[in-house]
Amino acid sequence: MKNPRYSKARRIKNILVDIFTNPFNIMVALATVTLAYLIIVPLIEMITTTFTVSQSDIRRIPGAETGDFTWFYWQRLFFSQLSQSFLYVPLRNSLIIGFSVSAIGILLGSFFAWLIVRTDIPGKKILSVMAIVPYMLPSWCKSLAWLTVFKNERVGGSAGFLSSIGVTTPDWLAYGPVAIILVLSLHYYAYSYLLVSAALRSVNSELEEMGEIIGAGKVRILREITFPLVLPAVLSSFILTFSKSIGTFGVPAFLGMKTNFYTLSTMLYASIKQRNTNIGFAMSLVLILFATITVYFNQRAIGSRKSYATIGGKGSRSTLVALGGAKYPILISLIVFIGFAVIMPLLILLFQTFMLKTGDYSLSNFTSHYWIGSPDPMIFENEPGVFKNPLFWQSVRNTLRLVFVTAILATLCGQLLGYIASRGRGTFFGRLIEQMTFVPYLIPSIAFGAIYLSMFSAPHWFVPSLYGTFALLVLVSVVKHLPFSSRAGVSNMLQIGVELEEAATVEGASFPMRLRTIVFPLSKAGFMSGFMLIFISIMKELDLIILIITPKLGTLPYMAYSYANGNFPQFSNVIAVIMFAIVLLVYLIAIKISDADLSSGMGG
Amino acid sequence: MGRIELRGINKFFGKNHVLRDLDLTIDDGEFMTLLGPSGCGKTTTLRVVAGLEKPQSGTIRVDGKEVVNAAEYYFAPPSKRNLNLVFQSYALWPHMTVFKNVAFGLTVKKLPSSEVKRRVAQALERMQIASFSERYPSELSGGQQQRVAIARAIVSEPKLLLLDEPLSNLDAKLRIDMRSELKRLHQELGTTVIYVTHDQVEALTMSTKIAIFFDGRLAQVAPPMEVYNNPADLRVADFIGNPRINLIPGRAKRDGDTVRVRSDLGALTFQVKNFIDMNWTDEEFDCTLGIRPEQIAIAQTEPSAYLTAGKVYSSMPAGSETLIQIQAGTSNLLAKEIGISPYETEQTIYLNIDPRKINLFDTVSKKLIKKSVNK
Numbered sequence: 001m002k003n004p005r006y007s008k009a010r011r012i013k014n015i016l017v018d019i020f021t022n023p024f025n026i027m028v029a030l031a032t033v034t035l036a037y038l039i040i041v042p043l044i045e046m047i048t049t050t051f052t053v054s055q056s057d058i059r060r061i062p063g064a065e066t067g068d069f070t071w072f073y074w075q076r077l078f079f080s081q082l083s084q085s086f087l088y089v090p091l092r093n094s095l096i097i098g099f100s101v102s103a104i105g106i107l108l109g110s111f112f113a114w115l116i117v118r119t120d121i122p123g124k125k126i127l128s129v130m131a132i133v134p135y136m137l138p139s140w141c142k143s144l145a146w147l148t149v150f151k152n153e154r155v156g157g158s159a160g161f162l163s164s165i166g167v168t169t170p171d172w173l174a175y176g177p178v179a180i181i182l183v184l185s186l187h188y189y190a191y192s193y194l195l196v197s198a199a200l201r202s203v204n205s206e207l208e209e210m211g212e213i214i215g216a217g218k219v220r221i222l223r224e225i226t227f228p229l230v231l232p233a234v235l236s237s238f239i240l241t242f243s244k245s246i247g248t249f250g251v252p253a254f255l256g257m258k259t260n261f262y263t264l265s266t267m268l269y270a271s272i273k274q275r276n277t278n279i280g281f282a283m284s285l286v287l288i289l290f291a292t293i294t295v296y297f298n299q300r301a302i303g304s305r306k307s308y309a310t311i312g313g314k315g316s317r318s319t320l321v322a323l324g325g326a327k328y329p330i331l332i333s334l335i336v337f338i339g340f341a342v343i344m345p346l347l348i349l350l351f352q353t354f355m356l357k358t359g360d361y362s363l364s365n366f367t368s369h370y371w372i373g374s375p376d377p378m379i380f381e382n383e384p385g386v387f388k389n390p391l392f393w394q395s396v397r398n399t400l401r402l403v404f405v406t407a408i409l410a411t412l413c414g415q416l417l418g419y420i421a422s423r424g425r426g427t428f429f430g431r432l433i434e435q436m437t438f439v440p441y442l443i444p445s446i447a448f449g450a451i452y453l454s455m456f457s458a459p460h461w462f463v464p465s466l467y468g469t470f471a472l473l474v475l476v477s478v479v480k481h482l483p484f485s486s487r488a489g490v491s492n493m494l495q496i497g498v499e500l501e502e503a504a505t506v507e508g509a510s511f512p513m514r515l516r517t518i519v520f521p522l523s524k525a526g527f528m529s530g531f532m533l534i535f536i537s538i539m540k541e542l543d544l545i546i547l548i549i550t551p552k553l554g555t556l557p558y559m560a561y562s563y564a565n566g567n568f569p570q571f572s573n574v575i576a577v578i579m580f581a582i583v584l585l586v587y588l589i590a591i592k593i594s595d596a597d598l599s600s601g602m603g604g
Numbered sequence: 605m606g607r608i609e610l611r612g613i614n615k616f617f618g619k620n621h622v623l624r625d626l627d628l629t630i631d632d633g634e635f636m637t638l639l640g641p642s643g644c645g646k647t648t649t650l651r652v653v654a655g656l657e658k659p660q661s662g663t664i665r666v667d668g669k670e671v672v673n674a675a676e677y678y679f680a681p682p683s684k685r686n687l688n689l690v691f692q693s694y695a696l697w698p699h700m701t702v703f704k705n706v707a708f709g710l711t712v713k714k715l716p717s718s719e720v721k722r723r724v725a726q727a728l729e730r731m732q733i734a735s736f737s738e739r740y741p742s743e744l745s746g747g748q749q750q751r752v753a754i755a756r757a758i759v760s761e762p763k764l765l766l767l768d769e770p771l772s773n774l775d776a777k778l779r780i781d782m783r784s785e786l787k788r789l790h791q792e793l794g795t796t797v798i799y800v801t802h803d804q805v806e807a808l809t810m811s812t813k814i815a816i817f818f819d820g821r822l823a824q825v826a827p828p829m830e831v832y833n834n835p836a837d838l839r840v841a842d843f844i845g846n847p848r849i850n851l852i853p854g855r856a857k858r859d860g861d862t863v864r865v866r867s868d869l870g871a872l873t874f875q876v877k878n879f880i881d882m883n884w885t886d887e888e889f890d891c892t893l894g895i896r897p898e899q900i901a902i903a904q905t906e907p908s909a910y911l912t913a914g915k916v917y918s919s920m921p922a923g924s925e926t927l928i929q930i931q932a933g934t935s936n937l938l939a940k941e942i943g944i945s946p947y948e949t950e951q952t953i954y955l956n957i958d959p960r961k962i963n964l965f966d967t968v969s970k971k972l973i974k975k976s977v978n979k
Contacts, residue, residue, distance in 0.1 A: 018677065497693060502656050502689075503696075506654060508683030508713060509712050
């Protein structure tokens, strides 16, 4: 060797010391193990479950014993007489819904984003708040509002507003695919709106002005300059919308199940509820497969183009596109749209909470019973007004506890994982962690809840049985939201220059000290927006926890869902309105005290 | 105090070989500038010295004490190397006041607060920013931020001060002020300084020695005027000096104690004793003449003796100096005269160059073969 003092023993010692005393390595190791246990193990268990004979099916499979390997469930799902109604029809429905919702949502959202960010339309401030209000009302609440208006006599119960004034709504409008697609589109366009408007804001308008100087028309500039620049954001919002809408449960449950219109997610729910867990998991895997394919093609389509947004990111100057004569017609149609999509569902829900009997619009029918009434044997089986109902207060407590604990934990984990992923960019573990945190994104909420239910309802490895505990709700919510929180964490940490940390290293600050004195203080704003995003999301969460929750732990969405399911629409509406109020309030406070940006962390 | 020795340093980023067998010794009290085009490895060298990057091979010693031994995977942490660093971006912590930024390193070392206050005040005083101590970095101008960054680096009285392109974010006027201030600071503190820049004027004006990098390799390590007068090879010659050196192709042949060179500048005769040791043959070989613009003397009327005649291609007076682009044969030459000289385009002029000051390079090996001599 060149160096005579070289000692292999010292080299090995130094390498080991370096690996084991470096807090960053320890953090990476902990994160890798934890994520593997909470994300990869459940996924593997889910897959093995679909190949394992469960006790309840012993009689159906001749000669099999519990725990044997079997193709039975997959065969049953794909190649049996039931396959049509179990898989193919629901899958077709899910895909139709997924693609239609994505198409409508992206068109609407991008158009709004362009209007609000890039044109001289008046009243931007209020419009931009109104545009994301739909995101704050759970999507299934909107389906309640839809039913309030369009419900007809087909499914029993009292008729909707239109039927009561003599307009008979056809079935195809009241229930099924059209209703589901419209309701979901009016919900998910908020994603495209948030992502595309963030991208548009970072586009330097000089790029567009250059087009103008060359002599391109407005439409041409929009098509050939602006659109390609925001294409990555559009594609991101496509994955987000598509995977959300094929996995969503609430809306197709309310608007489809009663008329036997099933999507894969409602079919999945039904299977798991009927204890056909193995089939249910197999369905989940089909859903995951489709979500994965979409993401894969999207990544390929975006590819190197991802960098566009940052190239334009330097431009702070932004001249607005003059809409000219079209300004007011567009504004008016926008207001009309917001009126229908945003204000109306809310007003309908609110209005109905004051109606003693639904469908009766006479003045004497108005009451505050559902808010503050004492129990009355004449009205809905003695059910007291929401504010007089101890169950409601318990649900409020549960919800707030869950939301705060989860949002704080998820955001904290997200920031730490974001730190690892951003500082470890390009290293094996950095990539591994970034990819692992992305997996829950692909798993539909319902299926995710189902795996956790089966995994943790009995002691699993070193984890005790968690069924019926608050801890399980927190765990499932935190893990399911990791894709968002860690993405917010990554974008937050990337903004903190590595040099700021290196400067502290040079001064002799240890790793924990650097985190405490440099990284955390600088990530406060990002922390807030990550927190907001997760807060709102968990506040509305139904799909994820519907299978896990026990009445003692009931949250507001669960209570509203139970009321709606039991045909107590006024009660469920009261709760929906209260939930909306809480979310809106928190959002307004958050944008007041910090410039929390909902879109950070959304980008797929 | 503050002698740095780098031996056999190799650094890879993935497959990218950034530093190649780097050997460099920096003596105590030296102002060593690492100079080179972007991507040549100079900042990486600085970061390796600072302990922010781990080289794949090589050793580094500070005052004889080993701080890096890559073969044994030994890398002393930056804080154990008694150095400090000024980043190109300044890397001031935006959430701390100027005082806290400067005091941070001292509080990490758990110095008593009265001592911290005294030393911070002293450092701020020295950098003339005492009145900004309660401000946040965002409330300061670029030049003031720069001063804070330097104050933060010198407050711990390091033996070695590392500066990574510290002036590149300042405007031209401020840069010249800071240059003289940094030079002064170095003389007052007496610490060893390693200074990274791609600006050759900074390197030439401030350093006691310059290390020139190309593609991760050292091309030359020498005092600034030596680098200017006798660049080790054609690349260094081309890189150093503004306006650039004139490089004219020629053919050289030894003739006894002299070497005769034919080129567009006519025939020149050099003394063999001024050549660097080389294997002489009787063959004529390709050479390149290196002539600094200020070495060209121009006469407007035909003198009794001159090297060659040329034509003015264009004349560019800039007040303090005039640059003249000259066409001589097929070659273009740039000449520089102090003051304002009126030349007309296409005017015939007569050139004289002192052959002793000319550099000669071997065109094939690109190495310097004849040094410039003053006498």
